[in-house]
Ligand SMILES: Nc1nc2c(ncn2[C@@H]2O[C@H](COP(=O)(O)OP(=O)(O)OP(=O)(O)O)[C@@H](O)[C@H]2O)c(=O)[nH]1
């Protein structure tokens with residue numbers, strides 16, 4: 001399927017040309033028919049003899065409906081630039097052309113329309129003038145076809161030229177999305193949304209969410225050009241029958257995505273390219289509208305390391321959006337200034353919900369740069385921000401190399417200074433460390449430091465490296481019902497605690513690994529009883545008495561593995 005959007009000044013013949021190519025008149029609104037003017041997007045397609053589908057999005061040319069034009073041109077493969085051979089290149093031809101260029105459209109065909117009304121010499125002049133406009137642009141090599149809706153051979157020639165354009169295959173990404181451009185309800189079917197499926201495929205039965213509102217639903221049916229499908233591929237126009245959401249709760253500009261894959265943000269760091277022939281520079285003053293996907297958002301603008309952007313130049317900026325949106329770095333958009341009613345710049349998203357203050361910001365899109373600015377992220381956060389699935393440094397955390405080096409040095413320093421204090425308990429309890437240090441501690445090589453029973457040791461000081469006292473085995477064997485400590489020498493017990501073999505929980509001694517075992521028992525119980533468990537449930541599962549069950553549970557509370565709620569223990573943040 002090739003997705004083609006029309007472009008061009010009002011009345012230049014876009015809708016007529018799409019009708020000639022497909023047999024469908026897309027001006028379906030009553031007002032459109034009456035005024036002979038396109039107001040909203042039109043959709044039509046034709047299927048060639050070899051099965052090739054040309055899918056057209058017909059846009060309005062009138063400046064008042066530019067918002068609708070912008071909603072239609074995201075994610076297209078090519079454009080059909082329409083120029084009335086009598087009128088030539090007009091202001092909306094230029095604006096549409098700029099928008100397509102700024103959005104990164106690479107291919108197109110130019111139609112010189114209404115050629116039946118001109119002499120051959122006039123047509124030749126018209127062609128020369130258009131060629132001049134296209135020089136050194138993405139359309140400089142595009143075919144220019146002289147057309148008339150009254151001359152079928154010219155329409156066939158145009159179709160052949162469109163088919164001859166080879167566009168690059170779509171880049172497949174990890175997260176599917178549809179910028180919604182139409183929403184309606186069909187009797188007996190329910191809510192239907194339409195748009196261009198981008199980045200990845202979608203399948204019937206999938207749970208979906210509509211952002212930014214967060215409504216949840218399911219895909220009941222998928223249609224593409226009147227065919228019902230099980231799975232739709234990126235780059236196709238789709239109609240999605242959504243179960244579970246009223247059409248009143250969905251608007252153009254919303255995005256249909258899979259749940260838990262996107263982050264909403266109303267602050268974006270971006271790169272802006274100012275149009276070359278603006279009569280003024282772009283500054284923070286003025287009212288701006290951002291057009292991204294099918295959405296229109298009011299934004300305020302702050303430039304990064306610049307006072308203004310001169311026409312034809314590029315600068316970075318921070319945009320504060322009036323409503324949050326779900327976008328990804330590298331998404332392209334258009335910026336218009338409402339006061340002057342003109343398109344001023346194209347942009348590309350670099351960072352979502354940036355962490356650095358405006359005065360310190362230096363946004364760039366690359367995963368390493370995002371990580372360097374943040375120090376560490378968990379893999380899910382990186383995925384929500386970028387769609388990139390990265391390999392974690394440890395557990396589910398990714399460190400920047402600077403942060404990892406610094407954190408390891410800090411932990412190592414703690415280990416060394418602590419091991420010189422012979423009276424202290426040896427090793428460091430990882431639970432007591434801030435998260436980033438605890439995670440960094442897990443990346444030590446065995447010759448640097450080792451973790452045993454939740455504590456970090458210099459290798460030579462690890463309990464396993466020491467001769468175990470026979471008493472320790474007795475505690476290990478007894479597990480949740482340890483021997484009475486009064487039977488043993490106090491000094492010996494204290495030494496075994498210092499060396500990390502035993503734990504002292506309020507005067508009751510357990511073998512060190514007992515807490516890990518208690519953790520496992522509790523986890524198992526909480527899986528069966530997610531609402532919480534009582535002390536006696538734990539006591540029974542651990543086959544011990546209340547005297548031992550209580551200190552073990554309290555130690556688990558202290559480590560964040562469980563939390564108290566009334567008489568119950570519920571899942572804690574570190575279970
Ligand atoms: N003689 C002649 N008239 C044409 C041709 N193509 C379009 N027209 C006429 O030009 C007028 C405008 O055509 P549309 O197709 O509505 O133009 P448009 O570009 O879609 O206009 P907007 O959508 O409002 O921007 C209509 O009256 C058409 O009949 C052509 O090839 N020859």
Ligand SMILES: [Mg+2]
Pocket residue numbers: 014015016037038058059060061
């Ligand atoms: Mg039209």
